[in-house]
Amino acid sequence: MNVRDSEHIVAELTTKKNYCLTNSSREADLIIINTCSVREKPVSKLFSEIGKFNKTKKTDAKIGVCGCTASHLGAEIIKRAPAVNFVLGARNVSKISEIVDKNRAVEVDINHDESEFAFSNFRTSSYKSFINISIGCDKKCSFCIVPNTRGDEISIPLNLILDEVKKSVAMGAKEIFLLGQNVNNYGVRFSNPQLNKSLDFTDLLELVTAIDGVERVRFTSPHPLHMDDRFLEVFAKNPKICKSMHMPLQSGSTKILKSMKRGYSKEWFLNRAKKLRTLVPNVHITTDIIVGFPDETDEDFADTMEIIEKVRFEQIFSFKYSPRPFTTAIEFENVVPEEVASQRLTHLQKTHLNMLEEISALQKDKILKVYFEELRRDGMIAGRDESNFVVVVDGSEELLGKIKKVKIVNPRRVVLEGEIV
Numbered sequence: 240m241n242v243r244d245s246e247h248i249v250a251e252l253t254t255k256k257n258y259c260l261t262n263s264s265r266e267a268d269l270i271i272i273n274t275c276s277v278r279e280k281p282v283s284k285l286f287s288e289i290g291k292f293n294k295t296k297k298t299d300a301k302i303g304v305c306g307c308t309a310s311h312l313g314a315e316i317i318k319r320a321p322a323v324n325f326v327l328g329a330r331n332v333s334k335i336s337e338i339v340d341k342n343r344a345v346e347v348d349i350n351h352d353e354s355e356f357a358f359s360n361f362r363t364s365s366y367k368s369f370i371n372i373s374i375g376c377d378k379k380c381s382f383c384i385v386p387n388t389r390g391d392e393i394s395i396p397l398n399l400i401l402d403e404v405k406k407s408v409a410m411g412a413k414e415i416f417l418l419g420q421n422v423n424n425y426g427v428r429f430s431n432p433q434l435n436k437s438l439d440f441t442d443l444l445e446l447v448t449a450i451d452g453v454e455r456v457r458f459t460s461p462h463p464l465h466m467d468d469r470f471l472e473v474f475a476k477n478p479k480i481c482k483s484m485h486m487p488l489q490s491g492s493t494k495i496l497k498s499m500k501r502g503y504s505k506e507w508f509l510n511r512a513k514k515l516r517t518l519v520p521n522v523h524i525t526t527d528i529i530v531g532f533p534d535e536t537d538e539d540f541a542d543t544m545e546i547i548e549k550v551r552f553e554q555i556f557s558f559k560y561s562p563r564p565f566t567t568a569i570e571f572e573n574v575v576p577e578e579v580a581s582q583r584l585t586h587l588q589k590t591h592l593n594m595l596e597e598i599s600a601l602q603k604d605k606i607l608k609v610y611f612e613e614l615r616r617d618g619m620i621a622g623r624d625e626s627n628f629v630v631v632v633d634g635s636e637e638l639l640g641k642i643k644k645v646k647i648v649n650p651r652r653v654v655l656e657g658e659i660v
């Protein structure tokens with residue numbers, strides 16, 4: 240979502256304010272740092288980055304801080320780092336072309352409604368288009384700062400989404416990547432209340448895949464709670480939907496899931512994952528896991544490991560719990576000691592690396608359909624198969640933007656090497 244927000248920022252500044260992109264921060268007239276605040280670490284990194292840019296930038300170059308840390312810290316950023324000219328929150332991207340000319344300005348209103356805002360056009364990739372389908376999040380998981388930085392959830396009207404898809408296809412994109420904090424809750428609330436519940440995410444998937452020229456559709460992030468049977472069945476049957484599903488587990492313990500306010504149990508998650516593997520044998524299931532949440536015992540962590548063994552996720556993004564301001568969990572007792580959380584994280588990651596080696600090895604000699612989108616420096620070209628394996632082959636530019644069948648000859652842990660057949 241931050242990548243897409245950055246694209247919107249560039250689009251607005253290049254079409255409305257005469258800026259152009261540069262690769263060198265030393266030559267820039269404006270440096271924008273787009274930030275995350277989900278965990279503590281990126282927040283502290285922000286201030287060291289500001290310091291670094293401030294030393295090397297042109298004397299009169301401006302620095303702007305955007306994104307979730309901007310929303311969360313607001314004016315405090317300028318107080319702590321007076322080199323910063325403006326602060327623009329994650330829900331205020333549309334105001335970039337106004338704020339850029341003001342000095343010491345702060346725009347972080349999380350009630351600002353950007354759901355009807357049609358941004359100017361800029362995309363980093365001409366092969367794949369990120370398209371927002373909603374803003375904000377209503378879930379209020381007890382560990383998560385996002386509802387506080389991105390505000391309440393509002394779905395973007397269907398006509399705006401479909402127009403963006405058509406525009407992307409006309410520019411040559413074969414793959415559409417739908418984005419939202421909670422994509423499969425689409426349609427629950429629009430700015431215009433008459434639109435509420437007129438269609439859901441599954442309907443949206445069918446409409447997007449029906450557009451001529453769309454060959455692949457991906458999306459992130461869905462919430463396990465909203466994975467009803469119809470959604471999983473359409474996901475399985477529709478050949479244009481890539482067979483890659485992110486299922487953020489967070490914890491395998493029903494007790495911890497409850498205190499995280501995730502809305503599902505260990506059994507529900509396992510049931511959904513099992514149904515998905517049955518309906519779509521080649522599906523890639525990825526997940527997010529937090530270890531060391533308050534009150535997580537060895538037994539709770541064992542529940543998480545049990546789900547990992549059972550589901551055999553193709554990819555896991557795992558984190559140590561990081562207490563965040565404005566969240567209810569910050570008050571929770573029974574804090575897990577740092578060393579225990581670290582040990583659990585290491586154990587989880589080691590176990591998964593071994594699993595990944597087995598998963599990759601199973602791909603040997605398979606024929607995968609790969610969409611090539613990235614030229615690598617070593618004479619290789621990379622793409623993804625529909626279930627999301629990264630595949631590289633020897634090749635040059637003429638393969639970019641093409642979908643080809645590839646035989647896997649050397650499956651490595653994160654990348655599969657193959658030959659075009």
Ligand code: 5AD
Nearest residue numbers: 277382383487527528558559560561
């Ligand atoms: N501490 C650690 N990880 C977190 N995430 C969100 N909030 C926190 C937190 N306070 C993780 C979740 C989420 C992912 C984007 O970041 O796993 O799914």
Ligand code: SF4
Nearest residue numbers: 376378379380383385
């Ligand atoms: Fe955060 Fe939960 Fe919303 Fe995801 S669903 S953004 S974890 S509050």
